[in-house]
Amino acid sequence: xxxxxxxxxxxxxxxxxxxxxxxxxxxxxxxxxxxxxxxxxxxxxxxxxxxxxxxxxxxxxxxxxxxxxxxxxxxxxxxxxxxxxxxxxxxxxxxxxxxxxxxxxxxxxxxxxxxxxxxxxxxxxxxxxxxxxxxxxxxxxxxxxxxxxxxxx
Numbered sequence: 001x002x003x004x005x006x007x008x009x010x011x012x013x014x015x016x017x018x019x020x021x022x023x024x025x026x027x028x029x030x031x032x033x034x035x036x037x038x039x040x041x042x043x044x045x046x047x048x049x050x051x052x053x054x055x056x057x058x059x060x061x062x063x064x065x066x067x068x069x070x071x072x073x074x075x076x077x078x079x080x081x082x083x084x085x086x087x088x089x090x091x092x093x094x095x096x097x098x099x100x101x102x103x104x105x106x107x108x109x110x111x112x113x114x115x116x117x118x119x120x121x122x123x124x125x126x127x128x129x130x131x132x133x134x135x136x137x138x139x140x141x142x143x144x145x146x147x148x149x150x151x152x153x
Contacts, residue, residue: 001089001119010046010084011077011131012036017056018072018128026058026065046084053083072129081123088123089116 013032020027029047033040047066050056057069068075081088089112091099096112125137136144143149 004085006042006046006084007081009036009038009042010050011080013038013043013046014050014055014068014075014080014128015131017066017068018075018132021068021072024067026063026067028065032066049084050080053079055079055083068128072132073127075128076124077126077128077131078120078123080128088119 013036016032016035017027029044030040032038032047033043038046047056047058051058051066054069055075056066058064058066078088087095089096091112096109096116099109099112101108122140122143126140130136
């Protein structure tokens with residue numbers, strides 16, 4: 001899986017809002033951009049997409065800004081990814097289950113389905129609250145503890 005800058009920025013912005021959610025005041029886009037070193041113009045577009053997806057709310061005015069639309073513990077990394085890039089996994093632009101293979105490649109469909117299932121097993125289990133509190137679920141932490149996980153191939 002390739003994690004785009006857009007996804008990385010979107011998750012970081014959402015986590016920044018999760019961390020600031022305690023005071024229940026809106027957070028200005030400039031504050032998020034500065035805290036996470038995200039280009040402001042790019043961030044504003046991302047926040048708009050997150051708003052359309054119902055992940056963040058915006059408030060206009062001098063005291064305006066952004067806040068999460070629901071508790072951080074109810075928003076997963078998968079929710080954010082889907083909001084800015086669509087489905088977690090696709091094959092040639094479509095859902096893996098719609099791919100058709102013949103002959104020797106017929107079993108490839110099951111590989112793509114398994115890839116999607118494994119991706120879901122991570123990003124659907126980690127919430128913004130988990131990341132903001134540096135409290136990654138144990139199952140996910142164990143995956144990251146494997147030295148082989150840190151090796152680029």
